[in-house]
Structure formats: structure tokens, C-alpha cells
Amino acid sequence: MYKPRRRTLLTRPSNTARTWSERSSNSTRMMHGARPTVPPASTTGRRPITTESQETARLFKRSSDRTCVVMSTTQNHQGGSSMTQPTYTPPTPAPQRPREPQHQGAGGLVITGFVLAIVAIVLCFVPIVNNFAFVLAVVGLIFGIIGLVGASKGKHGGKGLAIAAIVISVVSGIGVLASQAFYSAALNKVSEGLDEVSASLDAATGDKTDELLGTAVDVQLGQFTATTGQYGITDTGLPVHVTNKTTESHSYSIHIEAVDAQGTRILDDYLHADGLGAGQSQDFKEFQFVSSDKIDAMKNAQFKVVEVSQY
Known part of the structure; x- marks a missing residue:
């Protein structure tokens, strides 16, 4: 009777014991800072079997990367072994931006002083009205100084406007x-x-x-003469000498009158001295045409200068 051959099955040994031993050894190595052991790859070219120790090391590394714990190593006084204790580091607060200063408006005195200064500089060149402009410039200067002091102390803004009011007010006052x-x-x-x-008109x-006879012109009257010629014609004349006593050139018009003893006018005549220079003199002959019925009276007449005009 045929009896089948008994075959012995070769079974792969269980990895349980090896897994627990490797896990314990890997945990010990990790506590001392060493890497866990990895089994060598199979010589048959197949993918190596991943043990639970490798998976545990991978999970431990991933969890340690995600945490914000800084490990500090302390020495154990008894065994001399190193132990790690977690230390919490508080988050750094974000830097705060500096608060920007609030812009304050210009004060009322600053604006008023600037307006007054502008009005003053507009009116400073107008005759008569510029007296009022000077008052506006003084008031604008005072308001500008008060506003500048307040702006410097931070009570209000408008420091540049206050300086402009002061400068314009000073310029207005000078103007x-x-x-x-x-x-x-x-x-x-x-x-x-x-x-x-007016003096020229009066002199003219x-x-x-x-006044002219005393300071401007000298008029000298000669002797009146009447001479009868061979044809019965009588030649008459009164010599007159005129001198310009001023330092400028002038023309003169001189009115001469002949009167009798009672002051009654007999005849009168005019002479014109044109363009006499400074200190220059000129001779004239007046009363050259006298009627025969007045010759005797003219011989006994008195001659005087009635009027002198200067041009």
C-alpha cells in the first residue's frame, strides 16, 4: 500500500519577537539621540519590509517638527545621563507702528493776521489810504507774533502762515x-x-x-534931447542903459513914462531887452518920435520907470 511521503513545511519564523526587540532597542537609541536601526534591503531586489520601529521614528520626527518646543538638555547628577525637558518660548509681539501726529488747523489769530497783512500790502502804496494800511500792518504783525508763539507751543497749527503774516506785515509797514x-x-x-x-508869472x-529893479535889473535913464535938423526935422530921444544883474539869461520889458510937474502923463514908451546874459548890458534910445507940440513939455518932463517884466 502506497504511503505518501510526509513533507515538512518550512514556515517563515514569526517577526513578533524580533519586532518587539527592535522596538525596545530603537527607543533606547532615540533617547540617547541616535538614529533607529533600519534592516538591510533584501538581496532578492524586493522592497524591504518596514518595521514598526521605523514607522514610530518617522512619526516622532514629524511631531517634533510641528511643535514649538525647544529641548534643553540637563545632566542627571546621579547617573550622569542627559535628559531633555521642554521649555515654552512665548511668541514675540508684532512691532507697533508709531502713531502719526494729528494735523491741527491754524488758529484764528494766525488767519486774521495773515488777511490783515495781505490787505495792508495791497493798500500801502495808495496815497492817504496807506495811513489806514499802516494800522492794519501793525495789527497783523501783533496777531502773527501771537499765533507763532501758540503754534510753537503746539496749541494749534499754522506756524508757516504765522511767519508769512509777520513778514508781509513788516514789508507793508516799510512800504x-x-x-x-x-x-x-x-x-x-x-x-x-x-x-x-507863480513868481515867474508875477515877474512877467x-x-x-x-523887487526886480532892486535885485534883477538895473535901469539908468539919461537926459532927454531934442535937436532940429537942416530940413526942420526934430530928432528926439531918451538914452536908457539896461543891465541884467542875475546869474541867468533873461529878457526884460520896461515901461517908461514922462510926466510934468503936476504928475500928469505926457508920453510913455516901452523897451524890450531880449536875452540879456548874466551881467550883460544894453543901451536903448526911447521917445524918438515926439510931436512938435510936446517937445517943449518933454524937455521939462520927469522920466520914471513904471513897470518891469522879466521873462
Whole structure:
């Protein structure tokens, strides 16, 4: 009778004991900071079997990367072994941005002073009105100084506006004084010119005859003569010598009159000395045409200068 051969099954030894031994050895190595052992790959080219110790090491490394725990090593005084204790590090607070200063508006005195300074500088060159502009400039200057002090202490803004008000007020005050000095000088020149014109008009109209005869012109009257020629024609004349005593060139118109003993006018005549230079003299002959019925009276007449006009 055939009896089958008994076969002995070769079974793969269980990995349980090896797994627990490797796990314990790997845990001990990890406590001392060493890497866990990894079994060598199979020589047959198949993928190596992953043990539970390798999986435990991988999970431990992943969990340690995610935590914010800093391990500090302390020495054990008895066995001399190193132990790790977790130390909590508090999060660093985010830096806060500095608070920006709030912009404050300009004060009322600053704005008022600036407006007054602008009005003052506009009116500082207007005659008569610039007196009022000077007052506005002074008030604007005071308000500008008060506003500048307040802005410097931080009570309000508008420091630049206050400085502008002060500068414009000072310029306005200087403009007022300069314009008044200019207008005053101009008025004085005009007044002097008008006086000269008035004096010239008085001198031209003969209203200053006595003054001109004393300071401006010298008029010397000669002796009246009447000579009868061979044809019965009588030649008459009164010599007159005129001298310009001024330092400028002038023209003169001189009115000469002949009167009798009672002061009654007999005849009168005019001479014109044109363009006499300074200190220059000129001779004239007047009363050259006298009628025969007045010759005797003219011989006994008195001659005088009635009026002198200067041009």
C-alpha cells in the first residue's frame, strides 16, 4: 500500500519577537539621540519590509517638527545621563507702528493776521489810504507774533502762515513809510515848482517891479534931447542903459513914462531887452518920435520907470 511521503513545511519564523526587540532597542537609541536601526534591503531586489520601529521614528520626527518646543538638555547628577525637558518660548509681539501726529488747523489769530497783512500790502502804496494800511500792518504783525508763539507751543497749527503774516506785515509797514516819503518829496517839488511858476508869472506881469529893479535889473535913464535938423526935422530921444544883474539869461520889458510937474502923463514908451546874459548890458534910445507940440513939455518932463517884466 502506497504511503505518501510526509513533507515538512518550512514556515517563515514569526517577526513578533524580533519586532518587539527592535522596538525596545530603537527607543533606547532615540533617547540617547541616535538614529533607529533600519534592516538591510533584501538581496532578492524586493522592497524591504518596514518595521514598526521605523514607522514610530518617522512619526516622532514629524511631531517634533510641528511643535514649538525647544529641548534643553540637563545632566542627571546621579547617573550622569542627559535628559531633555521642554521649555515654552512665548511668541514675540508684532512691532507697533508709531502713531502719526494729528494735523491741527491754524488758529484764528494766525488767519486774521495773515488777511490783515495781505490787505495792508495791497493798500500801502495808495496815497492817504496807506495811513489806514499802516494800522492794519501793525495789527497783523501783533496777531502773527501771537499765533507763532501758540503754534510753537503746539496749541494749534499754522506756524508757516504765522511767519508769512509777520513778514508781509513788516514789508507793508516799510512800504507805507517809503511811499509816504516819496509822495511827500514829490509834493514838495511840485509846491516849489508852483511857487517858481507863480513868481515867474508875477515877474512877467509886472507885479514885482520894485523887487526886480532892486535885485534883477538895473535901469539908468539919461537926459532927454531934442535937436532940429537942416530940413526942420526934430530928432528926439531918451538914452536908457539896461543891465541884467542875475546869474541867468533873461529878457526884460520896461515901461517908461514922462510926466510934468503936476504928475500928469505926457508920453510913455516901452523897451524890450531880449536875452540879456548874466551881467550883460544894453543901451536903448526911447521917445524918438515926439510931436512938435510936446517937445517943449518933454524937455521939462520927469522920466520914471513904471513897470518891469522879466521873462
